[in-house]
Amino acid sequence: MxxxxxxxxxxxxxxxxxxxxxxxxxxxxxxxATKIMSYDSVYAxxxxxxEEPISYKADAHLQMAGGEFCGNACMALAAFIMSKQELKHNRVKKILLEVSGTDSLVECEVKRGADEYYCQVTMPIPKEIKQRTINHEGxxxxxxxIDYGEFVHIVRNVKDxxxxxxxxxxxLAKSLALTLNVSLIGILLYNQDSHELEPLIYIPHLDSMVWERGCGSGTASLGSYLAWKNKRETTIHVKQPGGTITAIANYQERKLISLKIEGSVGIVAQGKAFITV
Known part of the structure; x- marks a missing residue:
């Protein structure tokens, strides 16, 4: 049908x-999700x-297909809501979202640019950050x-x-999925000399593995890791294949106080897709 x-x-x-x-x-x-994101459909x-939010404080509920949390999708939805409200050029507005993968409301600040939206999103703070040495394939x-409870990110420092x-x-992502009961596993390859990031996102529920061109949640994790490592407030502009995303990690009294990301969003297309189910 x-x-x-x-x-x-x-x-x-x-x-x-x-x-x-x-x-x-x-x-x-x-x-x-599997059909609409495929190459022969809308592709993404x-x-x-x-969805409609449960909390009266929230403007909308974002339910990711794999039940994961996604910072970039939060920015995308915030920009879309502001486009429907016809936010004026250079005006700024804040909204609150319910999002899968986190129990906290997510605050999004949106500024209207000439042909895109600039967003700052308050991100979940990791439950735990720790350095480990693991055995993998010998x-x-x-x-x-970087453990968020619902999902985990792994940072690997690499030269290329x-x-x-x-x-x-x-x-490694496939292997970890066998032992970790999480909605998402991110492997973040990071070159600390050039501040470049290549993010791999694996969603076990969908068996979806994508080398993303830009990862908001991964950028936030990288910012939290660097703040934790250096024991100080950290702002970092992370270069990724699709552009730059900024992470702002507020570190005080030996713990992370807040975590935000900033990036830009463009609206590409809107319409109807037809899929067979």
Whole structure:
């Protein structure tokens, strides 16, 4: 049976994101997402569903297809809401979102630019950050584990982003999924000399593995790791294949107080998609 899906496609730092406007039961999210993000459909790296919020304080609820939390998708939805409210050029407005993968309301500050929106999003603070040495396929790997409870990010310091390193990252993500009960595993390859990041995002529930061109949540994790490591407030502009995202980590009294990211969002397309379910 063919189903009509109303969607908007957005571009937060080339982390192409589809937001579904029509209401669908949760059990259908995985199938819809898999089909609409495929090459022969609308095509994107991730899919979220816009739903009515439970809290009266929230402007909307964002339910990601894999149940994960996504900073870039938060920025995308905030920009879309502001476009519908016809936010004036250079004006700034704040909204609150309910988002899958976190129990806290997410604050988004949006500024309207000439042809895109500039967003600052308050991100979840990691529950734990720790350095570990793990055995993987006969090799000892030095990693930084950033644990949010619902999802984890792994930071690996690398000198370059060659195929061997990338294949190892993909294998590591699959391996960790067998032992960690989480909605998302991110492997963040980071060159600390050039401040470049290559983020791999694996969502076990969807069996979706993508080398993202820009990762907001990964940028936040990197900022939190550097603040934790250096024991001070940190602002870092992280270069990624799709552009730059900024992380702002407020570190006081030996702990992270707040964590934010900043980036730009463009609205690419809006319309109807037709998929067979």
């Amino acid at each position: 063919e189903q009509e899906i109303h969607f908007v496609k957005l571009n937060p730092t080339q982390n192409m994101t589809i937001l579904v406007e029509t209401a669908h039961p949760a059990k259908a999210h995985k199938d819809i 790296e991730q899919v979220g569903f816009i 090799n000892k790997l030095d990693i930084v584990l 982003f060659n195929e061997r390193v990338k294949e190892e990252a993909q294998s």
